[in-house]
Amino acid sequence: MKLTRAEQGLIALVVPASFREEFCGDLIEEASHHWRDDGDQRAAHRWVRGQVIASIPSMLRFRVHRGGPRARWRWWASAVGLALGVGQALDSGVLGSTPVAMALTVLAVVSLALAGVFATSARVLVATWTAAMALTVVARVVSPVPLPELGIACGPIGILHLFAWRYGSRARERSSEPGEPSTPPAAS
Amino acid sequence: MAGNDLLGSFEQLVMLALLQLGDRAYGMTVRREIERRSGRDVALGAVYATLDRLEEKGYVRSCSGDGGAERGGRARRFFRVQASGVRVLKSSIATLDSMRAALPGFEGAAARAEA
Numbered sequence: 399m400k401l402t403r404a405e406q407g408l409i410a411l412v413v414p415a416s417f418r419e420e421f422c423g424d425l426i427e428e429a430s431h432h433w434r435d436d437g438d439q440r441a442a443h444r445w446v447r448g449q450v451i452a453s454i455p456s457m458l459r460f461r462v463h464r465g466g467p468r469a470r471w472r473w474w475a476s477a478v479g480l481a482l483g484v485g486q487a488l489d490s491g492v493l494g495s496t497p498v499a500m501a502l503t504v505l506a507v508v509s510l511a512l513a514g515v516f517a518t519s520a521r522v523l524v525a526t527w528t529a530a531m532a533l534t535v536v537a538r539v540v541s542p543v544p545l546p547e548l549g550i551a552c553g554p555i556g557i558l559h560l561f562a563w564r565y566g567s568r569a570r571e572r573s574s575e576p577g578e579p580s581t582p583p584a585a586s
Numbered sequence: 587m588a589g590n591d592l593l594g595s596f597e598q599l600v601m602l603a604l605l606q607l608g609d610r611a612y613g614m615t616v617r618r619e620i621e622r623r624s625g626r627d628v629a630l631g632a633v634y635a636t637l638d639r640l641e642e643k644g645y646v647r648s649c650s651g652d653g654g655a656e657r658g659g660r661a662r663r664f665f666r667v668q669a670s671g672v673r674v675l676k677s678s679i680a681t682l683d684s685m686r687a688a689l690p691g692f693e694g695a696a697a698r699a700e701a
Contacts, residue, residue, distance in 0.1 A: 400658065417613075417634050423653050423660030424614035424630055430656055453631020460635040 399430045399442060408450050411516045412457050414464075425449060458515060469515075475562030476514035479555035483507035490547035492537070499541040506533035506552055514559040523563060527556035591643070593678040599624060600636045601675045604646060604667050612651070612662045613637070637665055645671030 401409070401422060413421045425446050433442040461469050487503045506529075513526035530552040538545045593601065603619040604611045617633045620626075640646045651662040667675075686692050 413631065413634075417638065417663060419660050420613060420650075420663040421630060421634060423657035423662060424612070424617070426660065427654075427657040428614050428618070449630050452627070452629035453634075456629060456632040456635040460631075460638065464638075 399426055399433055399439070401426060401446065402443065405443070405446055405450070408447070410518065411512075411522075412450055412454055414457070414460065415518075461515060471562040471565055472514055472559070475558050476511045479514055479558050480507065480511040482558075483510065483551050483555050486547060486551040490545045490551065491543065492541075492545055492548060495537075495541040495543050495545060499537040499545070502533045502537035502540070503548065503551070506530040506537070507555075509533075510552055510555055510559070514555075514562070517563075520560070520563055523559055524556075527552065527559070530556070591674055592681060593674055596632065597636055597640060598675060598678055600633060600640065601645070601667060601671060604665055605672075605675075609664070609666075611665050616665070640671065641665070644668060645674060 406422075409418065409422060409425075429442040429446050432445050433439050436442070462473055484507060487507060492500055492503050509526055510530040513523055517523040517526065534548050534552055538548050599620050600616060603616045603623075607615050607619055613630055613633055616637070617628050617630050620633070621628050637646060637648070641648055646665045646667055648663050648665050651664050653660040653662055689695060
């Protein structure tokens with residue numbers, strides 16, 4: 399059994415590089431057992447996705463504890479960004495719009511907050527930021543009620559994330575605290 | 587390293603699974619062993635995060651092993667409990683036993699609390 403591109407992307411976003419290969423290998427091995435036992439490949443892939451999603455809380459805690467100053471900056475930026483995004487979305491009156499517009503707005507704000515913590519490169523962060531802004535534009539287009547302020551919901555959050563990314567990298571370079579590596583140590 | 591450290595409940599489960607599995611202990615087998623014994627759903631990420639934390643504390647040690655065709659050639663990471671890990675595990679379990687022993691009629695009290 400092979401992981402799909404989407405599953406690999408999700409794993410790359412969630413699981414730290416220090417044990418990503420072993421993590422993928424374990425998932426493939428166990429999913430292959432499920433496939434062999436049940437004869438249902440789709441169910442095996444659903445199991446893989448379920449495992450990755452269920453691992454998000456643990457991986458979040460792992461990144462905060464092991465990430466050092468950079469992770470702390472990004473964690474704070476994500477929390478503040480999430481609060482800003484929710485506030486701006488509520489202020490724009492999205493609750494009075496359609497469920498589709500609300501879902502698009504939630505997806506935009508939450509994906510940006512998650513990317514703030516999980517993105518492995520500035521490029522991924524900018525791509526997620528662009529996608530989030532596009533989602534809010536679509537939400538404005540499909541909404542029967544005008545949502546003029548929704549267009550600026552993701553802009554400041556993205557800037558905040560990029561600032562945290564850059565400042566966090568500098569903090570990591572300055573920091574030489576023992577036991578606080580900026581990236582988890584490689585497997586011995 | 588151990589000092590007065592006590593392991594959390596999931597850390598204890600992981601350590602006990604490692605001891606149970608011996609040389610076959612790696613992420614997938616640990617996850618399955620805990621799931622089989624405890625009957626609770628366990629995320630592979632939770633197992634890896636816990637193993638990494640235990641290794642950082644020096645309670646377990648890991649080494650890389652070859653991956654077979656059934657895992658797309660991806661390496662396995664085997665874990666082994668260290669002496670300090672056994673000590674802190676015993677200490678954690680003994681503490682729990684001691685707390686329970688200090689409560690006279692534990693079973694009755696627990697049954698009353700559940701009722």
